[in-house]
Amino acid sequence: MSYVPKIDPNECSAHGDCVDVAPQIFELGDTAVVIGSGPDDLILEAAEACPAVAISVVDSETGETIFP
Amino acid sequence: MEDNGVLIVGGGLAAQRCAEGLRRRGYEGPVRMVCAEPEPPYDRPPLSKELLAGEAGEEDLAYRPAWWYEEKEVELLLGTRAVALDPAARRLRVDSGAELPYEKLLIATGGAARELPFLAGYENVHSLRTLADARVLRRELTAGAHLAIVGAGFIGQEVAATARALGAEVTMIEALETPLAPILGEQVGAWFAELHRTEGVRVLASARLEGARGAGRVEELILASGERLACDAVVVGVGTMPATGWLRGSGLEEDGVRTDTAGRTRVPGVFAAGDASVPFDPRFGIHARTEHWDAAAWQGAAVATAMLGDYPGTPPLPSFWSDQYGLRIQYVGHAHRADGVLLEGDPATRDFQAVFSRGGVPVAGLAVGRPRAIPALRKQIERGHGPLDEVNDRKDEAA
Numbered sequence: 001m002s003y004v005p006k007i008d009p010n011e012c013s014a015h016g017d018c019v020d021v022a023p024q025i026f027e028l029g030d031t032a033v034v035i036g037s038g039p040d041d042l043i044l045e046a047a048e049a050c051p052a053v054a055i056s057v058v059d060s061e062t063g064e065t066i067f068p
Numbered sequence: 069m070e071d072n073g074v075l076i077v078g079g080g081l082a083a084q085r086c087a088e089g090l091r092r093r094g095y096e097g098p099v100r101m102v103c104a105e106p107e108p109p110y111d112r113p114p115l116s117k118e119l120l121a122g123e124a125g126e127e128d129l130a131y132r133p134a135w136w137y138e139e140k141e142v143e144l145l146l147g148t149r150a151v152a153l154d155p156a157a158r159r160l161r162v163d164s165g166a167e168l169p170y171e172k173l174l175i176a177t178g179g180a181a182r183e184l185p186f187l188a189g190y191e192n193v194h195s196l197r198t199l200a201d202a203r204v205l206r207r208e209l210t211a212g213a214h215l216a217i218v219g220a221g222f223i224g225q226e227v228a229a230t231a232r233a234l235g236a237e238v239t240m241i242e243a244l245e246t247p248l249a250p251i252l253g254e255q256v257g258a259w260f261a262e263l264h265r266t267e268g269v270r271v272l273a274s275a276r277l278e279g280a281r282g283a284g285r286v287e288e289l290i291l292a293s294g295e296r297l298a299c300d301a302v303v304v305g306v307g308t309m310p311a312t313g314w315l316r317g318s319g320l321e322e323d324g325v326r327t328d329t330a331g332r333t334r335v336p337g338v339f340a341a342g343d344a345s346v347p348f349d350p351r352f353g354i355h356a357r358t359e360h361w362d363a364a365a366w367q368g369a370a371v372a373t374a375m376l377g378d379y380p381g382t383p384p385l386p387s388f389w390s391d392q393y394g395l396r397i398q399y400v401g402h403a404h405r406a407d408g409v410l411l412e413g414d415p416a417t418r419d420f421q422a423v424f425s426r427g428g429v430p431v432a433g434l435a436v437g438r439p440r441a442i443p444a445l446r447k448q449i450e451r452g453h454g455p456l457d458e459v460n461d462r463k464d465e466a467a
Contacts, residue, residue, distance in 0.1 A: 010384070011446075013365045014085075030092055030369070051389035051398065052362065053442040068440035 002061040003040040005047060007032050011054035018046040018055060072098070072169040074375060075160055077150045078176030079103025080112065081361060082342030082368030084131045086174050089372025091140045097171070100143045102150055102162060104177070107199055108134065109144075113361055115202040116226040117391050120209070121233055126199060150177065153318040155335045172337050172375045175315070175325050176368065179308030179343035179359060184218065184277070192285040193302045196223060208301035211235030216289055216299040218277060220247035222390050224305035225260065228269050229392040239270040239297060241277060241289070251404050256422050256434060259415050267393055308359060310344045321346070326355050329383055330374035331367055339375065341367035350382055351402075351453050360388040385449060398442050401432025401449045413438065421445065 005018075005025065012031035019026045022042045027035045032054070037043075047055040047067045057067040074090060076083045079101055087099050103109065110129040118124035137144055145162070152161040153173070160168045181195030194205045205227075209215065213236045217224045220242035228238045244250070246257035261271050276292035280302075289297040310324035318335075325333050325340035327347045333340050341347075342364035346357045363386060370380035387400040395418055403409075406424035413420030413436075421441045424432040429452040433445030 011443075013362050013384075015361075030089075048439055050439075051396075052387065053398070053439050053446075056443075068443050 001037060001040060002059050003043040003057050003066060004037075004060045005034055005043050006056050006058065007034060008054045008056065011052050012050075013052055013054075015051050017049040017051065021046040021049050072158070072171045074099045074172045074174065075168055075170035076101045076174045076176060077160065078174070078178055078342070078344065079105055079107075079109045079144070079146075080176060080178045080342060080364065081109075081131075082178075082345075082364040082371075083174065083176040084109040085365050085368030086176065086341065086372045086375075087140070087142045089369045090375065091142070093372060093376050093378075095372075095376060098143070099141065100145060100168070102145045102148050102160070102168070104147070104149045105198055105200070106147045108132075108137065108146065110199060112197075115199065116196055116223055117230060119199075119202055120196075120206055120227065120230045122206070129199070150314050153315055153320070153338075155318055155320070155338055158337060170337070173339065174331075174368075174371050174375075175312065175320070175333070175338065175340040175344050176342045176364075177311045177314070177344045180311040181304065182307045182309055184304055184306065186277075186279050187218075187286065187302065187304060190280065190282065190284065190286045190302070192300065193280075193304060195304050196227060197308070205301070205303065209234045209236050212237065213300040214239070214298060215301050215303065216241060216286075216297055217303045217305060218289075219305040219307070220244075220261070220264075220271065220273075221305055221307065222248075222388075224303065225264065225392055226390060227303050227305065228264055229267065232267050232269060232393075238268070239272060239299070240264060241272050241275045241291070241297075243274070243276055245274045247271070247273070252422070252434065253403070253406065253409050253424070255409055255411065259436075263393070263395075263418070308343060310346070310357070312344050324357055329370070330380050331371035332374060339371045341371045347383070351385075352405075358386050360386055362387050385446060385453075387446075395437050396439060397437075398435045398439060399432070400442060400446050401430070403432035403434070405431050423448075 009031045016028050019028050025036050025038045026032050047057045109131045114124050149163040181197045187193045209231050215231050215236045215238050217240045220240045231238050246254050247261050249257040278292050279290045280286045281288045315322050324346040327340050327345050331339040331341045343359050346355045349356045373380040390397040403424040405426050408425045410423045419437045422434040430448040435441040
């Protein structure tokens with residue numbers, strides 16, 4: 001549980017794919033917003049599902065960018 | 069705009085995003101949506117993919133549950149078509165004969181599939197634009213059925229991929245020598261043709277249809293080469309036209325409504341967004357229709373902002389995505405302007421990106437099976453556009 005997702009509001013066009021993958025982590029407003037946390041692989045799956053590639057994932061322990 | 073409120077003509081993505089934007093920004097007046105289809109607003113991309121494949125149900129496509137429209141006081145007039153607009157009186161006439169007054173109007177009636185006259189009237193000839201189209205087409209896509217797809221654009225290609233997954237035999241008929249070549253060039257277009265051939269699709273390029281034979285249903289398509297192609301169903305995916313014919317006599321364009329970047333038309337109080345609109349592109353100083361999901365989403369929201377008197381900013385670069393054979397394909401920019409293309413990666417293993425450039429400056433990028441490449445491509449392209457944006461933003465604000 002060390003992955004942290006971040007949404008770039010300039011790129012997000014609220015497709016909602018991340019909400020479909022992980023409704024406990026993402027919610028749809030004007031753009032998608034992060035509302036919670038969850039397993040690392042679920043966060044990564046949601047980031048990869050985004051057609052706009054608006055979600056970046058950073059490992060909070062190492063500071064490493066996991067995605068994109 | 070207190071009394072008659074906002075009237076949204078259309079029930080697609082741009083329409084939905086406008087309604088959402090108005091409420092989110094605190095607009096409290098009446099909001100009504102005139103939707104030609106009987107279903108509440110739904111998302112169209114899955115029609116050729118998850119829904120057609122049976123992986124998603126119709127209920128999964130709705131943008132919002134029924135309670136959302138009640139809670140937000142957005143009134144849906146379902147199964148209702150606009151027939152005439154009187155912008156001087158600020159009234160819209162619909163097919164029931166009713167006249168709906170408005171303070172601000174959004175034209176978001178989308179696009180209509182282009183039809184081929186000699187295929188009109190056959191019951192097994194389908195376009196794919198609506199849920200009703202998808203329902204009918206799904207019944208035709210059984211294992212072993214032979215599907216002919218006219219047009220190897222993205223709709224045709226996505227239907228081909230889904231039909232193959234369902235076990236249908238697929239022939240794609242394309243007038244061009246290379247599919248998608250006018251937009252993505254010969255090299256990338258040829259890659260798409262090869263992708264489908266590898267997946268068992270018969271791709272007929274430089275092929276021209278001359279007619280069809282059959283009683284009630286098409287049994288054979290007749291090609292200019294003399295070939296007679298037996299088929300159980302036909303999908304026509306040869307582009308769309310703005311569904312704006314109902315604007316005849318209104319003073320607005322019947323062939324797609326021209327707007328500025330904020331969706332304002334030449335008529336006060338009237339806005340347009342999505343496939344029905346031809347918005348100003350500040351990057352090139354021209355009006356151009358994009359027909360992409362992302363564009364419709366942005367434009368609908370931009371109109372909500374503009375209706376409330378704010379400036380929505382510069383539209384993002386055009387972008388789209390496609391899912392075929394489990395592969396994600398993503399695109400950003402304006403590849404039709406390119407004079408060169410550079411492929412990186414391995415097209416043979418479906419893992420590559422194409423960078424399109426003009427005079428050495430990147431203008432578009434396409435990524436196949438590598439979503440991580442898109443943000444960097446986007447930045448490269450935006451850097452190339454840099455100064456243009458500022459100049460045209462100012463021009464647009466002044467206009």
